[in-house]
Amino acid sequence: xxxxxxxxxxxxxxxxxxxxxxxxxxxxxxxxxxxxxxxxxxxxxxxxxxxxxxxxxxxxxxxxxxxxxxxxxxxxxxxxxxxxxxxxxxxxxxxxxxxxxxxxxxxxxxxxxxxxxxxxxxxxxxxxxxxxxxxxxxxxxxxxxxxxxxxxxxxxxxxxxxxxxxxxxxxxxxxxxxxxxxxxxxxxxxxxxxxxxxxxxxxxxxxxxxxxxxxxxxxxxxxxxxxxxxxxxxxxxxxxxxxxxxxxxxxxxxxxxxxxxxxxxxxxxxxxxxxxxxxxxxxxxxxxxxxxxxxxxxxxxxxxxxxxxxxxxxxxxxxxxxxxxxxxxxxxxxxxxxxxxxxxxxxxxxxxxxxxxxxxxxxxxxxxxxxxxxxxxxxxxxxxxxxxxxxxxxxxxxxxxxxxxxxxxxxxxxxxx
Amino acid sequence: xxxxxxxxxxxxxxxxxxxxxxxxxxxxxxxxxxxxxxxxxxxxxxxxxxxxxxxxxxxxxxxxxxxxxxxxxxxxxxxxxxx
Numbered sequence: 001x002x003x004x005x006x007x008x009x010x011x012x013x014x015x016x017x018x019x020x021x022x023x024x025x026x027x028x029x030x031x032x033x034x035x036x037x038x039x040x041x042x043x044x045x046x047x048x049x050x051x052x053x054x055x056x057x058x059x060x061x062x063x064x065x066x067x068x069x070x071x072x073x074x075x076x077x078x079x080x081x082x083x084x085x086x087x088x089x090x091x092x093x094x095x096x097x098x099x100x101x102x103x104x105x106x107x108x109x110x111x112x113x114x115x116x117x118x119x120x121x122x123x124x125x126x127x128x129x130x131x132x133x134x135x136x137x138x139x140x141x142x143x144x145x146x147x148x149x150x151x152x153x154x155x156x157x158x159x160x161x162x163x164x165x166x167x168x169x170x171x172x173x174x175x176x177x178x179x180x181x182x183x184x185x186x187x188x189x190x191x192x193x194x195x196x197x198x199x200x201x202x203x204x205x206x207x208x209x210x211x212x213x214x215x216x217x218x219x220x221x222x223x224x225x226x227x228x229x230x231x232x233x234x235x236x237x238x239x240x241x242x243x244x245x246x247x248x249x250x251x252x253x254x255x256x257x258x259x260x261x262x263x264x265x266x267x268x269x270x271x272x273x274x275x276x277x278x279x280x281x282x283x284x285x286x287x288x289x290x291x292x293x294x295x296x297x298x299x300x301x302x303x304x305x306x307x308x309x310x311x312x313x314x315x316x317x318x319x320x321x322x323x324x325x326x327x328x329x330x331x332x333x334x335x336x337x338x339x340x341x342x343x344x345x346x347x348x349x350x351x352x353x354x355x356x357x358x359x360x361x362x363x364x365x366x367x368x369x370x371x372x373x374x375x376x377x378x379x380x381x382x383x384x385x386x387x388x389x390x391x392x393x394x395x396x397x398x399x400x401x402x403x404x405x406x407x408x409x410x411x412x413x414x415x416x417x
Numbered sequence: 418x419x420x421x422x423x424x425x426x427x428x429x430x431x432x433x434x435x436x437x438x439x440x441x442x443x444x445x446x447x448x449x450x451x452x453x454x455x456x457x458x459x460x461x462x463x464x465x466x467x468x469x470x471x472x473x474x475x476x477x478x479x480x481x482x483x484x485x486x487x488x489x490x491x492x493x494x495x496x497x498x499x500x
Contacts, residue, residue: 142456149455161456163432369450 022342023365028358033066034058034255036381040358053358054386056376058255061224061333062295062305063381065255069298070291074256077290085283089116090272093283101289104296105262109222109230109247110239113268116289118281120219120248120259121147126275127215127246128155128184131267135181139173141165141198143191145217152186164191167202174210183212184243189232190220193367193375195334197225200236213243219259220334223252223299224306224380243267249288254295258284305380309333312378312387319391320376324404326411333378336362337394338371340408341415345372348397355393370417420492420499424485427463432456442486447479454479464488470495 018024028042031050039050064070077097087093102114117123124147128138136157140148143164152159158180162170170185177183185207187198200216207214218231222245226234233242244263249256261271271278299305313333320327320337328336339345345361352359352374363372376390398404403411418426421442429439432452446452452460461477464470472491481491492499 142453152455160459160462364450 022346022363034060035066036063036379036383036386038358040353042353051353051356053353053356054382054390055379056357056359056390058377058379059220059251060255060379060381061220061252061309061377062299063379064252064295064298064305067298070254070294073294074287074291077293078287081286081290083287084285087283088279088281089283090279095283095286095289097286097289097293098283101293101296102260104293104300105247105260108296108300109245109262110234111242111245111262111264113265114260114262115268115272115275115278116284117259117261117275117278118284119250119257120217120246121150122277122281123246123259123261123271123275124148124151124217125154126151126277127244127261127271128152128157129276130271130274131244132157132182132184134158136184137177137180137182138184138186139170139177139212140186141188141191143194144186144188145192145219148186148188148217157184165196165199167199167206170203171206171210174206174212178210183210184215185212186215187217188220189216189218189245190225190332190334192220192334193336193362193373194328195220195330195332195336195375196328197221197232197235197330197332200232200238200242204236204238204241207241214241215244215246215263216242217246219246219248219251220332222247223295224309225332228303229299229306249284249292249295253299254288254292256288256291258288258292309378309380312380312382315384316376316378316387316391319387320394323391323395323398324406325394325398326403326407328373335376335378336373337376338373338408338411339403339415340370340372340412340417342372344401344403344411344415345374348401349374351397351400352393355397357390357393370412420489421485423467424464424488427460428452428485431459431463440485443484445483446485447483452482457482460488464492468492468496468499 028040029044031039036055038055040053041048041050081095085093105114128151132155134156138152138157138159140161141164142161160173162173185203190197221231223229225232233239244267246261249258261268317335326338342363345363349359349361359374359376361374425439447454461472482488
């Protein structure tokens, strides 16, 4: 038998090691549509009745994942255009609605052109190798998403990294690589674990000074950051100055799946011609394209949902701060409650679940060692009473663990790192 | 400047914040998360340029770069006279 006992025991040993280190990821089963009020089974498979909880850990920033208009548009797309394409885009997998969605994204993001990918993970995996050569260099912020790291590894260009949002360090690197054919500065727009925003205005200044292109992954920003929700480039006043943006349809923009590369038309065309995840995987399914087209219509017509999200974010941050919890500074709907100790983060998340609040503890290696936290995420679908209930729960559990009013050093002194 | 001092200073400047202490000779850099394995490329380039050596990719492992002492040993594989 090819799958020998030896092979099986090797895998079992690895998986056992993950459990021993507390790194084994366990899924919870949701028995409802994605939203704020959901039914969650946890632990799973033990006959536990799904519990009603408030969701504070989804990327459902605009609350569109189960929005009736989006669901209706998806139903219509399913009826009109079918379930799947059974093809990649360039053979027989492009419907008119794919190009419509690409055009809507171009218009919304204020770029020159857009190409859809099966996911933003795929967009990041395919982009760099499609547009760069071994004579070029990629300079990436150290906290970019894992998919960018993977994409850079798949690219033959040289690479280096700069300290997180450290413009002096970036400038030194740009000076160091002035002889390269092209330089590309690579960053997230909003960083997913800390919720802080890239200094795109300063990055664009450096890019101009040192003749570099700028690439931004705006997955945690598209649809709601900036006064019209266009993204980090709008918030930083650099619309039209970002050469290439990658983003996802799997978060604020409907939450299903799919992603895109949007930017300079030649770079987008290079992706269409050369990016392997685009060339060798199926088209985004018509049902998703139809839903996403409706999402773009909704967010282009009104900023009501991103405005509510902004209000929710401010109310939530103020409430947690008043309660005495230690937050990462920022102004995005990603609000990390810092606990520093991995076990404490897991204990607090578990207790909050039993209070009806669904959050997850994050710890090394997902975040830096000694920087464990609960990452809370706001949604436009949260109403004030949801936030008030969650603030009450955080206050109760924070008090149970004696961390209210404590700063970083005091929490570490009490629980260790 | 002696190799230990030079590497320690580079790691501090390149990877740590201004108010952080410099790493000790045996302090873990990568397994502790101070240096992530993707960012260690700049350390590899620095060593190659400084000591005029070429460290093969299969030797530039997270384990080989995990402490200042191990990094010094790696450099000496290719430049035994380095102090």
